[in-house]
Amino acid sequence: MASPSSAKKLLLLRRTIWRAFRPPLPSFSATRRSYLFSSSLSSMYNYVLEPSSFSSKSFVINPSSSFCSQTPPLNEGSQGPTTIDYRLQLAEDEYHRLANSTIHDLLEKLEEYGDLVDIDGFDVDYGNEVLTLKLGSLGTYVINKQTPNRQIWMSSPVSGPSRFDWDQNSEAWIYRRTKAKLNQVLETELGNLCGMPIKLS
Template sequence: MASSCCSRKLLLLGKPLYRVLKRNSLPCSSSMLQRSFISTSTHNKYVLEPSGTISKSEVSRRYCSGSSPLHDASEGPAPIDYRSLLQEDEYHRLANATIHDLLDKLEEYGDSVDIDGFDVDYGNEVLTLKLGSLGTYVINKQTPNRQIWMSSPVSGPSRFDWDQNSQGWVYRRTKANLVKVLEEELEKLCGSAINLS
């Protein structure tokens, strides 16, 4: 049977790779057997040749070219090294300016609305906006990712990246602007328009 043949050949690759392939239930085909696989140890690289024999070889790494569900383009945008987009000092300058500006404007907004439990707090680089029974917003910096994260009682968690073109913090999946999201959600929750720009 083809699957037992494939399993015996995969045993030669080493238990870790065999477990991964077996767990993912990859289909076994003659074209798959013709591909070269590598099992790496601390010092040596071994290649399973199409003939089924293992030979020691100094070759560049090659992997199974079968599709992986982890790299499906429909699952969202590709990862980005955010450190390459913004230098850390520039990130802190932009993020701090945004959060401090939001703090000031949210405090002013609190004076104009009558919501039981309305409170704005800033400490340890975390901005917290409590709206009593309506929920709580938490906005904070995520320096390693060069992002501002927001937890919203309306839209849930979001991660905003600095966008040079719009000069604002934008959620990559929806292209929504942090300030605009807050303005729209607070107007719906509190029944009063707010300008955070």
């Protein structure tokens, strides 16, 4: 059992070590990162006193501890992918006006087209801003709005998934990878699948 003098020495040693590693108190304008550093300091720096002597000491740093839980931002010269903010290109209210007009127009024309073709399982449905065109065994088209990206997405049984952006010059939804227009893609694919041309433009 440690003597009172030894316990006092231990207490003084702990205070000395804590003062040596204690950072300055954060100001009101200090960042969250600085706060995380100072608040977790006591858990990162623990010391163990050797049983043979109270005067000798060794430090143990927990390797699982981190100085900050935040992920540092990429440097300006990093090779990370560039994110395009489509919201800067098209205002949200204008996007909704254009996208809703396009999808509602497609809905009407596809319903008329369904009366002309003889396809088992042909069905057009619209709900929750998603247009679904079922062609029985020929497959299913899904067309929906993607507001965060200001895009219209389409899943096609022929060409797969594609994303269309509004092009001011041509006043049409364009797939940037192929420069194809949404209506033209549907006209070509549906005409080939159903054996009858359709005019969507």
